[in-house]
Amino acid sequence: MIKEEDKQATLRSMGNYINPLVRDIPPSGIRKFFDMANASKDIITLGVGEPDFCTPWHVREACVYSLERGRTKYTSNAGMPELREAIAEYLHDSFQITYNPADELLVTVGGSEAIDLALRTLVSPGDEILIPEPCYISYSPIVSIGGGVAVGIETSAENQFKLTAESLKAKLTPNSKVLILCYPSNPTGGIMTYEDWLPIAKVVEEHDLIVISDEIYAELTYDQKHVSFASVPGMKDRTIVVSGFSKAFAMTGWRMGYACGHKEIIAAMLKIHQYTVMCAPIMGQVAALEALKNGHEEKAHMVESYNQRRRLVVKGFREIGLDCHEPQGAFYAFPSIQSTGLTSEQFAHRLLFEAKVAAVPGDVFGLGGEGYIRCSYATSVAQLNEALDRMGRFLDKMKQEM
Amino acid sequence: MKDLSELNVNILKLLKEDARRSPSLIATMLGVEEEEVRASITEMEEDHVIVKYATILNWSKVNDEKVTALIEVQITPERGRGFEGIAERIYLFPQVKSVYLMSGAYDLLVEVEGKNLREVASFVSDKLSPIEAVLSTKTHFILKKYKQEGIIYEDREDDQRLVVSP
Numbered sequence: 384m385i386k387e388e389d390k391q392a393t394l395r396s397m398g399n400y401i402n403p404l405v406r407d408i409p410p411s412g413i414r415k416f417f418d419m420a421n422a423s424k425d426i427i428t429l430g431v432g433e434p435d436f437c438t439p440w441h442v443r444e445a446c447v448y449s450l451e452r453g454r455t456k457y458t459s460n461a462g463m464p465e466l467r468e469a470i471a472e473y474l475h476d477s478f479q480i481t482y483n484p485a486d487e488l489l490v491t492v493g494g495s496e497a498i499d500l501a502l503r504t505l506v507s508p509g510d511e512i513l514i515p516e517p518c519y520i521s522y523s524p525i526v527s528i529g530g531g532v533a534v535g536i537e538t539s540a541e542n543q544f545k546l547t548a549e550s551l552k553a554k555l556t557p558n559s560k561v562l563i564l565c566y567p568s569n570p571t572g573g574i575m576t577y578e579d580w581l582p583i584a585k586v587v588e589e590h591d592l593i594v595i596s597d598e599i600y601a602e603l604t605y606d607q608k609h610v611s612f613a614s615v616p617g618m619k620d621r622t623i624v625v626s627g628f629s630k631a632f633a634m635t636g637w638r639m640g641y642a643c644g645h646k647e648i649i650a651a652m653l654k655i656h657q658y659t660v661m662c663a664p665i666m667g668q669v670a671a672l673e674a675l676k677n678g679h680e681e682k683a684h685m686v687e688s689y690n691q692r693r694r695l696v697v698k699g700f701r702e703i704g705l706d707c708h709e710p711q712g713a714f715y716a717f718p719s720i721q722s723t724g725l726t727s728e729q730f731a732h733r734l735l736f737e738a739k740v741a742a743v744p745g746d747v748f749g750l751g752g753e754g755y756i757r758c759s760y761a762t763s764v765a766q767l768n769e770a771l772d773r774m775g776r777f778l779d780k781m782k783q784e785m
Numbered sequence: 786m787k788d789l790s791e792l793n794v795n796i797l798k799l800l801k802e803d804a805r806r807s808p809s810l811i812a813t814m815l816g817v818e819e820e821e822v823r824a825s826i827t828e829m830e831e832d833h834v835i836v837k838y839a840t841i842l843n844w845s846k847v848n849d850e851k852v853t854a855l856i857e858v859q860i861t862p863e864r865g866r867g868f869e870g871i872a873e874r875i876y877l878f879p880q881v882k883s884v885y886l887m888s889g890a891y892d893l894l895v896e897v898e899g900k901n902l903r904e905v906a907s908f909v910s911d912k913l914s915p916i917e918a919v920l921s922t923k924t925h926f927i928l929k930k931y932k933q934e935g936i937i938y939e940d941r942e943d944d945q946r947l948v949v950s951p
Binding site for chain 2: 413430435519520692743762768
């Protein structure tokens, strides 16, 4: 029989079993905020990082039909050949990047798995991984688990949150190895044009970097088409393109993503993939194939709808007195709250409790995020209008206090 | 018939989703001037492209005894006027809610609303069938409406997203 205090002692020391690289990852700032927001009643949330559309019915129906026909088995490790072919064709037609579906393309469990595989494949202890920030929150923890060092590169509203060659060069060291790009950007909505990419490509080439380009929001650009970093001359072999179906086809819960790149790198990623998840779920693969075959019309309709709401919130934020750079992609606006004199966290906290609107404090997205909040406009027009009203009243109230 | 401009099409799509959207909101959503939207709407109202702003109701939510029937009507077309004259004689009855000219086994599809079954039946026997050109009728009573004008009456796909996600 184990005595109670022995049990306590055992529990206390459990942390010693945990790999220090995992133990020392700080808890996600977004998680903390989620717990707070989740406990609040009657809130309007602008904190959601996923489409408000349900997956189009024809996609869901295709999956149901495949289940009825008993398609419930493993697929090949890299994904069903017909899906890989469809993805390759789609990437070629939409973004002018050409991959051989046989060995340059891998279907993953969401874009997230593709990012994990890419980083695990590339990062050795001590490598420095360059990450333009503010950015999606998963990159640097995964880098740390691999023993790599995440090096943030601050981007700013003055440059529409674009990465510049100067800021990239300023962070280069002999240990620099990987550059992670996430454009269109979560959380800023910033994009990179072909002209913006050219000087970056030059630095990448000169310093022999390899690039992970997270292009999950590629379909969601508004005034111009997305330019894949891999389509820039000379960059295809240096780039692992990571993308997926979540944002473009409103399929977040299906967890369907993919990675494309040089066949040696894809082969290495495939090794990890086959030992960890074997293959992406067949139900999701069937649905993804249907989305690529017949989903483009509904996708265009969704993009148009985001664009309408984008115009609404940007104008709305400016009218209530928040500076807001014009997001060109994704479904986030990233207004500045610096005029209030509060930190992002204080502002988001008060906004939640006093105005019942949830938005994510910008500082959780890394360097350059302090002073901003991320507002997702993937929610109904009626909710957006109500949120803007509430925020306007909240800002007026704060002005009177000052 | 004329082609609608892209702006007009976009305005109509937004109004079709919600007819109460103001010109100012529509202008913001489409990234154009409010005056342009006002002018387009006025023009489309004058041209009867926009016929009316009505409300889609779910009568089954309230205690309402109305019954609706779809009636297939076969008719002999009139010389020189085809189906137009007969269709008009039918659609002018206030209890007739819609009339469509159809291809196939019958000619007109007539939607009729009445307080009860008997009222609809007597409309068919007293008003519709006696019209000289009407050859036959076939009445189908509607038991339940699930979706109308692209709008699902009881949408179960409500927002199940997490409040905050990365």
